[in-house]
Amino acid sequence: MKLEEHLKQYFNYTAFRTGQKEVISSILDGNHTVAMLPTGTGKSLCYQLSGYLLNGPVVIISPLLSLMQDQTEQLMMNGEKRVIAFNSFLTSMEKNQALSQLDTYKFIFLSPEMLKSDFILNRLKELQIALFVIDEAHCISQWGYDFRPDYLRLGDFRRELGNPLTLALTATATQEVKEEVISSLGLKKWNEYIYSVDRPNIALAVEVVDSYQDKSDRLVELVQTLEGPGIVYFSSKKMAEKMAIQLKRYGTNRVMAYHGGMEQENRVLIQQQFLHDQLDVICATSAFGMGINKENIRYVIHFHMPLQLESYLQEIGRAGRDGLKSIALLLYSPGDEQLPYQLAEGELPSKEQLDFVYRLLEENKDLIKDLAERDNEVRSLSGLTEIQWRLVEDYLFRNTDKPVQQRFEQLKDFINERLQVKRKKINEMLKWTQTQLNGCRRKNILKYFEEDKTIEINDCCDQCGIDLNVFYSKTDNHKSADNFFDWKKHLAKILLVSERD
Template sequence: MRLEAILQKKFGYLAFRPGQKEIIESVLAGRDTVAMLPTGTGKSLCYQLPGYMIEGQVIIISPLLSLMQDQAEQLMLNGEKKVIAFNSFLTRAEKKQALNQLNKYKFIFVSPEMLYFESVLSQLAKLSIALFVVDEAHCISQWGYDFRPDYLKLGEARKRIGNPLTLALTATATSEVKADIKKSLDIMDCSEIIYSVDRPNIALSVEKLDNFREKTDRLLELADSLEGPGIIYFSSKKMAEQTADLLRDKGAKRVMAYHGGMDQESRILVQQQYIHGQLDLICATSAFGMGINKDNIRYVIHFHMPLQIESYLQEIGRAGRDGNQSIAIMLYAPGDEQLPIQLAESELPDKAQIDWIEKWIKENPNAILNISQFEAQIKQLSGLTDVQWRIFNDFFERKSKSGLDYRRILQEMKGYYEGRIKFKRESIEEVYKWIHLKTCRREHILSHFNEKKSVSIHFCCDSCGLELKDFPKNTNSDNQEEPLYDWKSHLEFLLIPSE
């Protein structure tokens, strides 16, 4: 059967989007594949369709519960019952039941953290795995904008389950990141299918204000005037919440905050209400948006500077997935670059913390045998955050396996962190320069990925003459609320394992 016929029968589409067919053909030919498609261009189809054409299970490694939830849900809505999202949402009894019958599922979504439980890995090793999918594969690379230490172990996990055919998917990856992905997964001899990161239907604009108050006032104007739905990104959970409150005080009923500090039920509620049109605007941190299946987002505003061009591109890519004209606006005031620098530096343990840990290990030499057992003690006394601890623990354990003395490990750790901080500062500096560009903003972003602007775009960027008056205005004056979406029933449908 032709691929187009299967596409129409299983998914209801008449034609592939650019890049999808080439990736699917590569997978069906049995070639390990690294694929890069812009955000919102249908990467999930690239493993779902071939999954129906090859015998065995499809394992999908996904970094976020919301992303996993959304993709599993889409498969179920398309009529696929043999799918499970294996993550922390499942109760202990549900996990045990699912592990005992994994061979009954076709599509198995697994978080990287869950993958490293021996009980999970050993059960996966018993399956006939047709395809091993690493979604958001840029998380593997230390040079990627969303580096996750747990992703570094995926190559080892892949080996444990028999080195199955592998598809690594990402929306944004420089040449260094792509090299890291291939090396870490041990798929050096693979196909690379790389499409442009450009989204021509998203106009780019930067507005420079004099201070924080002016930025806030301008944000309120934009939220009131632009046709939604929209997303406003913040680097601060507190600012996301305060701005949502402020917007509601100004009369915007259909707006909520979303960030990683919220409990799971609250996050799911906000996410589902937004997807189903009960909210027009989300004030969010970067925790929101990855994998959200909402194609009519019309604008994305950044109140704070992103840390990298890659993360900026990923976040604005949540707009305009339906192909219609959308806009990305960044608000800047002098000194805004200080917050991303502080965030970058606070993500990693500093020299003083590492020196303290070295002193503590010297006094407790048996801790070297299993440093993770002392997590609570080390975090409490050194002041490591959860993120800092995960990065420290991963580095220490990986280096310990190579037989290095703990002093050498900690010395290497200092050098590694210095390199990471230098890289992050350079990335922030690049965003700063981009904000102050006088030339085409799109051309500069494309050059970051070794691309060139190949077509003329009418609504390109503010440097090319873009004006906000060209964009539709908000006409939803009554802001009537719709009946609440029954998200609990929806969640139960998603997470209870199917027979």
């Protein structure tokens, strides 16, 4: 049977998107595979269809709870019941029950932190894993924009699981990052499928405004005139909520804010309403988008400047997945780069926080022995966020043969290096917003990923020329939400609180 026939059988699609067939063929031929596919081209199908055609379970390592949940929901909505995501949506009882019958699942989603559990790792060792998948594989690289310490251990975990057939997936990775991913996973021989990050159907534009008020007014105007649906990205939870209220005040009724500080049930509800065309606009932080399989998003607006080109590409890639014309607009006002600098510094522990933790451990010698059980106590006392603590914890438990002081000094050196990387990426993003000095925006973003612009595109970018009339609304986007939909029943299914089969 041809792969296209399997695609029709399992997913009711008639044709593959860019790179999917090549990656799946490589896996089915028994090759470790590294794939960089553009955002919006369906990376998840690469392991899902391969999984159906291989004997044994597929283990997927995913960095975000929301991404895991999205992929799990999509599989379940496609009729697949042999899927489990080990995350905070599961109660302890549900988690233990799932682990006791782990061999009955076809798709097993895990965060890299979960693999630190000896019990979970030992249960995985009992399986004949058909495919080991690292989603968002750029998180492995210390020089990637979204580094996660626990991703560095995936090579060790992979060896403990017997070096199963491996697929590493990402949408944005420089050559340096890709090489570190391969090295960290310990791949000796592999096939590589690297496709352009370019999405030719998405026009790129930056609008410079003088002030915050001008930016707010312009956002209202854009949302009222552009063909939707659309996503507006903010770097601030508070600002996402504030602008959602303002948009409603000016007549855009079907709009909601979305960010990581909301209750899980509310986030899932808003996400599903957007997917089912009951909302036209989402005012979101970067917590929204990964795994969102909505093909008709017509615009993505950035109210705040992203911290790097990689995440910018990820976020604008949510537009135009149906291949139709869409637009990405970044609103910039002088000084906007200060917020990214502050956010970058806030993601990492400060010297003062590290010194406090060090003194705490020196004064309480037994504390480091019980750190795994008392980590919340140390976090609370030091004021570290969960993300900051993961980094500290990783260095404290790694290289345990070295004195604690030496580990802290190494951590400080690493944080300084990470901060320099983050500042460099913010500067690159800022430089890109000022592309009017250097020509085509698309050419410059491709150059960053060591690509050349090889095709001429109508409505390429604001520097090459865009006909904005193409993107203006031709119908009334502000429809009334009068279509009946049983959200209580639908949410119960999604949140896995209904009776399981």
